[in-house]
Amino acid sequence: MNIEIKTKRLLIKKPQIRDKQKLISELNDKEISKWLENVPFPYLDKDADKWIDSLTTNNLEFNIFLENNLIGGVGLKEDYRLGYWLGKNYWGNGYATEASRELIEYAYKIIKIKKITARYMTENTSSAKVLEKLGFKEVGKDFLFFIASNEKVSHTKVELIRT
Numbered sequence: 001m002n003i004e005i006k007t008k009r010l011l012i013k014k015p016q017i018r019d020k021q022k023l024i025s026e027l028n029d030k031e032i033s034k035w036l037e038n039v040p041f042p043y044l045d046k047d048a049d050k051w052i053d054s055l056t057t058n059n060l061e062f063n064i065f066l067e068n069n070l071i072g073g074v075g076l077k078e079d080y081r082l083g084y085w086l087g088k089n090y091w092g093n094g095y096a097t098e099a100s101r102e103l104i105e106y107a108y109k110i111i112k113i114k115k116i117t118a119r120y121m122t123e124n125t126s127s128a129k130v131l132e133k134l135g136f137k138e139v140g141k142d143f144l145f146f147i148a149s150n151e152k153v154s155h156t157k158v159e160l161i162r163t
Helices: 017-027 045-054 095-111 125-133
Strands: 004-006 011-013 061-066 069-076 081-086 115-121 137-146 151-161
Touching: 004 095, 011 095, 017 045, 017 069, 061 095, 069 095, 081 095, 095 125, 115 125, 115 137
Parallel strands: 081 115
Antiparallel strands: 004 011, 011 061, 061 069, 069 081, 115 151, 137 151
């Protein structure tokens, strides 16, 4: 299934093989990977292949494109847990909020789910602000193993419930 979700400025879709090098260059940045639970650093060719292959089994994980240029990723895992990231050059423009909001609306409309969860490294105030803008509420804190830093890190759990 070839899902494409359009926002005012962005296109949310599966990456093509031509996007692989851009994916590698964006995620091979310690300032990005340090905030992402399951992204190794350095991010290698084999990691991009694994990601692109995984997209055939999960219909709700995508990359974010601005003017046909891969700038990040957004998705809902199988348990309807929201995750997102952006290349450093695209921070501060509202793209994470815009892409996440549109994906959430798509999921509510198509799948009719009532609850979406998310979590962020407690130190990541930017991610906290994105989730707050989207209406998520804090439900707890915990420690979680992050691959890039090879350590357990404090994270905050949040949820969004549609009534």
